[in-house]
Amino acid sequence: ILNVEQSPQSLHVQEGDSTNFTCSFPSSNFYALHWYRWETAKSPEALFVMTLNGDEKKKGRISATLNTKEGYSYLYIKGSQPEDSATYLCAPHYGGSQGNLIFGKGTKLSVKP
Amino acid sequence: DAGVIQSPRHEVTEMGQEVTLRCKPISGHNSLFWYRQTMMRGLELLIYFNNNVPIDDSGMPEDRFSAKMPNASFSTLKIQPSEPRDSAVYFCASSERTSGSAQFFGPGTRLTVL
Numbered sequence: 001i002l003n004v005e006q007s008p009q010s011l012h013v014q015e016g017d018s019t020n021f022t023c024s025f026p027s028s029n030f031y032a033l034h035w036y037r038w039e040t041a042k043s044p045e046a047l048f049v050m051t052l053n054g055d056e057k058k059k060g061r062i063s064a065t066l067n068t069k070e071g072y073s074y075l076y077i078k079g080s081q082p083e084d085s086a087t088y089l090c091a092p093h094y095g096g097s098q099g100n101l102i103f104g105k106g107t108k109l110s111v112k113p
Numbered sequence: 114d115a116g117v118i119q120s121p122r123h124e125v126t127e128m129g130q131e132v133t134l135r136c137k138p139i140s141g142h143n144s145l146f147w148y149r150q151t152m153m154r155g156l157e158l159l160i161y162f163n164n165n166v167p168i169d170d171s172g173m174p175e176d177r178f179s180a181k182m183p184n185a186s187f188s189t190l191k192i193q194p195s196e197p198r199d200s201a202v203y204f205c206a207s208s209e210r211t212s213g214s215a216q217f218f219g220p221g222t223r224l225t226v227l
Contacts, residue, residue: 043218100158
C-alpha cells in the first residue's frame with residue numbers, strides 16, 4: 001500500500017499570512033503529482049499537475065514545487081485570504097499511463113479575517 | 114460545458130436494496146473515475162475506465178459493487194445489496210486521458226443506507 005502523507009493535518013492562519021504545507025510520497029515508479037483544492041460541501045478542484053523534478057507551478061497567489069527524487073511537494077499560499085479556506089489534497093500518480101492517483105488525507109486550511 | 118454530472122445528488126435507502134449511481138463525464142474526456150469518500154479512509158479510487166474499458170477495479174470493495182460504462186457519455190456504479198457501511202459520498206471524475214491531466218470531479222452522490 002502506497003503511503004501519501006500530508007502535513008500538517010490542519011492549519012489556522014490569519015488573513016494576510018503566507019503559508020505552506022507538505023506532501024510526501026514514495027518516489028519509486030512515480031509519474032505525476034496532482035494538487036486539488038476542496039472546499040466544504042463542494043467537489044475537489046484541480047490546481048496543478050506536475051511531472052518533472054524541479055517543476056514549479058503558479059496560479060495567482062498559490063504555487064507548488066516538486067522534488068521527485070526525494071518524493072515531496074510543497075504548496076505555498078501567499079497572503080492568505082478567507083476564500084482560501086479549504087482542504088488541499090495531493091495525489092501522486094503511479095504506474096505510467098495506465099496508473100491511477102493515490103490521494104493523501106489533505107491539509108485543512110482555515111483563514112481567519 | 115456543464116461539467117461532470119452525477120445523479121442522484123442524495124440517496125437514502127434501506128439495507129438490502131439495490132442502489133444505482135449515475136455519471137455523465139465531460140464530453141471529449143477519455144477517462145472516467147469512481148471514488149468513494151469517507152471520514153475514515155478519505156478519498157479512495159474504486160474503479161476507472163479508459164475509452165469505456167475498465168482498467169483497474171482493484172479498489173472495488175467487494176462483489177456487491179459493480180460499474181459499467183456502456184458508452185463514452187455514461188457510467189453507472191451499482192451496489193447490490195447495499196449495507197449501512199456503504200454510506201459515503203461517491204464522486205465521479207473525468208479527464209482527457211488517464212495520466213498527466215487533471216481530473217474534473219462531479220458534485221458527488223451522498224448515499225445513506227439505513
